[in-house]
Structure formats: C-alpha cells, structure tokens
Amino acid sequence: YYGLVSYWTGFLKANYTSEFMASKMTSLLGNKDKLLIVIDDTRKHGIEVLAPDVNESNHDFTVIGKGDKPPIRFGLQAIKGIGEGPVNAIIEARNEGGKFISLHDFCERVPIRGCNKSCIETLIKSGAFDTIQTNRRALLDGLEHAISAAQAEQADALSGQVNMFAEEPSEAGRPKATGNLPNVDDAPSAQKLAWEKEYVGLYISDHPLNPLSDYLEANAVPLGKISESGGFGDGARLTIGGMATKVQKRVDKNGRSWAIFQIEDLTGSMEVLAFAKTFEKCGDCITEDAKLLVTGRLSADTRGGPPRGGEEEGEEGVRFKIMADSIEIISNKDAEKATAQAADRPPV
Structure with missing residues (x-):
C-alpha cells in the first residue's frame, strides 16, 4: 500500500x-x-x-x-x-x-x-x-x-x-x-x-533576505534542510544565517544577561539560544530584524508531542534549536561580494 x-x-x-x-x-x-x-x-x-x-x-x-x-x-x-x-x-x-x-x-x-x-x-x-x-x-x-x-x-x-x-x-x-x-x-x-x-504569515511580494540569498547559500545551512532532519542530529555543529525576530533578552540566576530569539531564512525558522558566555561576546549583534550568521550546536527536543498540522501521522515530533557559540552581523559588503562571486560562476 x-x-x-x-x-x-x-x-x-x-x-x-x-x-x-x-x-x-x-x-x-x-x-x-x-x-x-x-x-x-x-x-x-x-x-x-x-x-x-x-x-x-x-x-x-x-x-x-x-x-x-x-x-x-x-x-x-x-x-x-x-x-x-x-x-x-x-x-x-x-x-x-x-x-x-x-x-x-x-x-x-x-x-x-x-x-x-x-x-x-x-x-x-x-x-x-x-x-x-x-x-x-x-x-x-x-x-x-x-x-x-x-x-x-x-x-x-x-x-x-x-x-x-x-x-x-x-x-x-x-x-x-x-x-x-x-x-x-x-x-x-x-x-x-x-x-x-x-x-x-510570511513575505510574498519580496523578502528582506533576498539580497543576501547568495551569501546565505555559500555560508550557511538552509533551515529547511534541518527541519526536514536531512542528516542533522543532536549535537551537530553548523552555521545558519538569516534575520533575527522575536528577540527576548533575559537575566540568569547569576545576574548574567542572555538571549533567546528566532532566526529566519528563506526556507524556515529556528530558535536560537545565546547563553551568558556567548551573549557577553555577541550580545550587541542581537537586535530585532538584524541579519546574522550564527554558529553553534543543534539541540534536539523530542518532547514536541503529536505531529503538528501538515505532519504525517507517525512522524517524530523532533524540534531543533541551536545553542550559539558565535554570532556575527552579515555586512552589506560581504553580501555584495557573495553576489558578485555567484554571478561570475559558470552555469552548471
């Protein structure tokens, strides 16, 4: 069948x-x-x-x-x-x-x-x-x-x-x-x-990340591939990129600042946790709508319960988030350089 x-x-x-x-x-x-x-x-x-x-x-x-x-x-x-x-x-x-x-x-x-x-x-x-x-x-x-x-x-x-x-x-x-x-x-x-x-619920006429598409393709793993669990598991180290949304800055029990936010690219979104050690180095980068490159380790959460809308019955409810080690702003200069390099590449 x-x-x-x-x-x-x-x-x-x-x-x-x-x-x-x-x-x-x-x-x-x-x-x-x-x-x-x-x-x-x-x-x-x-x-x-x-x-x-x-x-x-x-x-x-x-x-x-x-x-x-x-x-x-x-x-x-x-x-x-x-x-x-x-x-x-x-x-x-x-x-x-x-x-x-x-x-x-x-x-x-x-x-x-x-x-x-x-x-x-x-x-x-x-x-x-x-x-x-x-x-x-x-x-x-x-x-x-x-x-x-x-x-x-x-x-x-x-x-x-x-x-x-x-x-x-x-x-x-x-x-x-x-x-x-x-x-x-x-x-x-x-x-x-x-x-x-x-x-x-999403951008239709355009997307703020379209000018960065070549840069993200060259430097980051598409979030859609991770959501599909395409060869990525708990603890995998990788780099993702996109736009920061739903930024929440918090203070831990030791009085140190940290942040939690969503990173969105052209294929999906993922939760990012920037704990105190990372936040101390990169906290100034984490603002609403900032274009960021995030490197860290995946953390798989299997407590998602039953499948969400659109998931097939029997699909594991795995939700990935990334524990950030480093965060940097994607500059316009870097994006323009990646676009120029993509234009120079011969067609496949």
Missing part, C-alpha cells in the same frame, strides 16, 4: 507539479515552517507563488491558468482574520459581476455585512488589491469614502431613486463610477512586507 501511495505521489509531483504543490500548501496552512519549505521548493521548480488577490484567489491555494508550470495563487483564507464568510461574499460577487476594477466597485458589489471594513483593510494590507491599485496607502486612506459611497448607492437602489447625473449602466461587473482615491505616497516597502508577515 505504501509503495503504491509513493508511486502516485511521485507521479503527481512529476506530471502535475503545480496542482500537487497547491494541494500540499493548502494542507500546511496550520504549519508555517513547513509551508515555507514547500513554497521554497515550489519556486525552485520554477513555479511562481503569487500573493492573495480578490480577483483570482479562492478559499485555498489555486493553480492559475494552464501551461507547463502555471503559477499558484494564495488562498484568501490563508490571510489572518479572513474567514469563510467574507471569502464566500467576495467569490459570489465576482461570479455574478466579473472581476473588480476598483476599490469603489468592490465596496459597491460585496455587501458590507459579508465583508466588513476590518476585513477589507486586512485584504489591502496583505496585497490582495495590488492588481487593482498598487498604492496600498491610498486604498487604506480612501476606504472610508468608498464604503460610504457604496452604502449611499445601495440605499438609492433599494428606494428606487435615480440620480439624474448618474452614468449609463454598463456591462455586468462594471461600476457606475470607479471613484477617486487620495493622492498620497504609497507605504514604504518595509511597511508592506511587515503587513504581509503579520497577515499572511
């Missing part, structure tokens, strides 16, 4: 790669670390993973279009705070009237009781309106007016009133007016990425 399942799995991944990966991503919505690994694997197969989109996304991850390697679109329910109700309302309006062409069109056609202001703000911040308007700040600042205009239009329609200056009704799915948005500067790229991380 297991041999047959393995054959089917291999066949589907080889011949229907996009569909296979989309299904796997949907199954891992509750396990961000494993989802990151699958997204990274998907991109290595040459398949683009697209941000959520009110005009294309469904509930789950969906293959868009046809071809050899069609892209995969994020599902709307993968966004934090967006449940089944708002997604149903969006899809119903889209099926009835076609794609949305503006924020005002969206607010006019999707009932506010089905998708309230808070949900729309979340959709904007996560990038789900980017194919309509890339300026997320303008969308957020103009949302209140768009909702008010839509409610007034709906009230007029219910009462049978007709505005003598209204535009002629157009084809299905087209609004009577596209509406105007405030003329404001867009949110900075760093803010957009922070919103994506908050609401989608």
Whole structure:
C-alpha cells in the first residue's frame, strides 16, 4: 500500500507539479515552517507563488491558468482574520459581476455585512488589491469614502431613486463610477512586507533576505534542510544565517544577561539560544530584524508531542534549536561580494 501511495505521489509531483504543490500548501496552512519549505521548493521548480488577490484567489491555494508550470495563487483564507464568510461574499460577487476594477466597485458589489471594513483593510494590507491599485496607502486612506459611497448607492437602489447625473449602466461587473482615491505616497516597502508577515504569515511580494540569498547559500545551512532532519542530529555543529525576530533578552540566576530569539531564512525558522558566555561576546549583534550568521550546536527536543498540522501521522515530533557559540552581523559588503562571486560562476 505504501509503495503504491509513493508511486502516485511521485507521479503527481512529476506530471502535475503545480496542482500537487497547491494541494500540499493548502494542507500546511496550520504549519508555517513547513509551508515555507514547500513554497521554497515550489519556486525552485520554477513555479511562481503569487500573493492573495480578490480577483483570482479562492478559499485555498489555486493553480492559475494552464501551461507547463502555471503559477499558484494564495488562498484568501490563508490571510489572518479572513474567514469563510467574507471569502464566500467576495467569490459570489465576482461570479455574478466579473472581476473588480476598483476599490469603489468592490465596496459597491460585496455587501458590507459579508465583508466588513476590518476585513477589507486586512485584504489591502496583505496585497490582495495590488492588481487593482498598487498604492496600498491610498486604498487604506480612501476606504472610508468608498464604503460610504457604496452604502449611499445601495440605499438609492433599494428606494428606487435615480440620480439624474448618474452614468449609463454598463456591462455586468462594471461600476457606475470607479471613484477617486487620495493622492498620497504609497507605504514604504518595509511597511508592506511587515503587513504581509503579520497577515499572511510570511513575505510574498519580496523578502528582506533576498539580497543576501547568495551569501546565505555559500555560508550557511538552509533551515529547511534541518527541519526536514536531512542528516542533522543532536549535537551537530553548523552555521545558519538569516534575520533575527522575536528577540527576548533575559537575566540568569547569576545576574548574567542572555538571549533567546528566532532566526529566519528563506526556507524556515529556528530558535536560537545565546547563553551568558556567548551573549557577553555577541550580545550587541542581537537586535530585532538584524541579519546574522550564527554558529553553534543543534539541540534536539523530542518532547514536541503529536505531529503538528501538515505532519504525517507517525512522524517524530523532533524540534531543533541551536545553542550559539558565535554570532556575527552579515555586512552589506560581504553580501555584495557573495553576489558578485555567484554571478561570475559558470552555469552548471
């Protein structure tokens, strides 16, 4: 039986790669670390993973279009705070009237009781309106007016009133007016990425570590490989690299400072412990969002209990963390040097 399942799995991944990966991503919505690994694997197969989109996304991850390697679109329910109700309302309006062409069109056609202001703000911040308007700040600042205009239009329609200056009704799915948005500067790229991380759980449109990808490939073990337990065991000494998050600085019983934080790369994340001896040498490096290279020993924790979402039944609940011996900041100069060396290497 297991041999047959393995054959089917291999066949589907080889011949229907996009569909296979989309299904796997949907199954891992509750396990961000494993989802990151699958997204990274998907991109290595040459398949683009697209941000959520009110005009294309469904509930789950969906293959868009046809071809050899069609892209995969994020599902709307993968966004934090967006449940089944708002997604149903969006899809119903889209099926009835076609794609949305503006924020005002969206607010006019999707009932506010089905998708309230808070949900729309979340959709904007996560990038789900980017194919309509890339300026997320303008969308957020103009949302209140768009909702008010839509409610007034709906009230007029219910009462049978007709505005003598209204535009002629157009084809299905087209609004009577596209509406105007405030003329404001867009949110900075760093803010957009922070919103994506908050609401989608990972970076979609870009990643702060992309400029360091060549450096990390040359100098660090990808965290995804460690999470997969690919030949790494308790006590293994290695170097990892990435961005520090969730930094907590503490004091031990002897009054010495130490730190615990997460290190994230393009494939996953891992907990790092920098005890007093290491912290004394490297503590100044450990700040939120710092790009770090960490060398130390793996510590395996098998007390993880039952498998998390997306893990197979019977999988060992091993969680790795690293006990840091040394920590250093990855400089822009080192990153640029690694990028130049990668560009000079002949293709394989």
